[in-house]
């Protein structure tokens with residue numbers, strides 16, 4: 001495809017997605033996220049021609065001017081929009097589909113443990129909020145949304161919204177998803193929560209026969225309060241010298 005046609009397509013997609021964008025000229029001149037993508041197209045071509053060092057150097061020059069660090073090996077689809085640009089990192093084996101939007105501070109990174117394909121794959125239409133970290137060889141399904149500040153460590157099905165650290169699904173196919181089982185939280189603390197829930201259940205079972213109805217506690221409390229009030233009234237009566 002003619003590179004100028006692609007540039008025009010990129011600019012038009014920004015005008016569609018960013019309400020702050022007013023004209024093609026403004027988008028061309030003021031959107032470093034787009035410059036980063038254009039520089040990447042050249043560095044990726046160099047990488048493909050096995051000119052690895054020039055490719056890396058060009059991507060670093062791009063990083064210097066745009067604040068976006070895209071490894072020349074990463075595969076980017078059409079109409080990628082990186083809004084605000086600063087601090088975005090896209091690792092070597094990342095694959096980004098078409099019509100993806102991401103904000104400043106997003107990382108498509110490795111976990112530091114893997115080799116080979118070790119960065120995320122984002123399918124078409126994915127939206128990634130600012131400062132989200134997507135780590136490892138995971139796949140974010142088509143049209144899914146990742147909340148700002150989330151840390152995503154496992155695959156996300158298509159048409160879902162994930163939020164949190166670690167991220168969990170809050171919407172799937174337009175339906176709200178509520179977590180009812182602590183196993184689904186996948187938090188380092190979830191094992192403790194599961195153990196605690198089991199212990200509470202066990203204690204409740206043990207206490208089952210000895211439970212007292214709530215109204216008994218309320219009546220006892222009322223009796224105690226009345227007793228203390230009466231005691232206080234007598235104390236004041238005696239201190240005023242009006243007692244016996």
Ligand SMILES: CC(C)(COP(=O)(O)OP(=O)(O)OC[C@H]1O[C@@H](n2cnc3c(N)ncnc32)[C@H](O)[C@@H]1OP(=O)(O)O)[C@@H](O)C(=O)NCCC(=O)NCCS
Nearest residue numbers: 084103128129130145146147148149150161162163164170
């Ligand atoms: C994730 C996001 C896309 C979800 O939007 P949405 O579909 O309208 O979802 P809702 O606002 O209904 O939120 C659903 C639940 O997730 C929670 N949630 C939403 N975003 C969250 C986030 N980033 N982190 C943690 N929890 C979040 C909400 O509190 C809500 O929980 P509750 O129902 O228990 O109160 C949106 O919140 C978001 O993070 N957008 C990123 C915007 C961004 O990066 N802007 C940068 C501008 S410079």
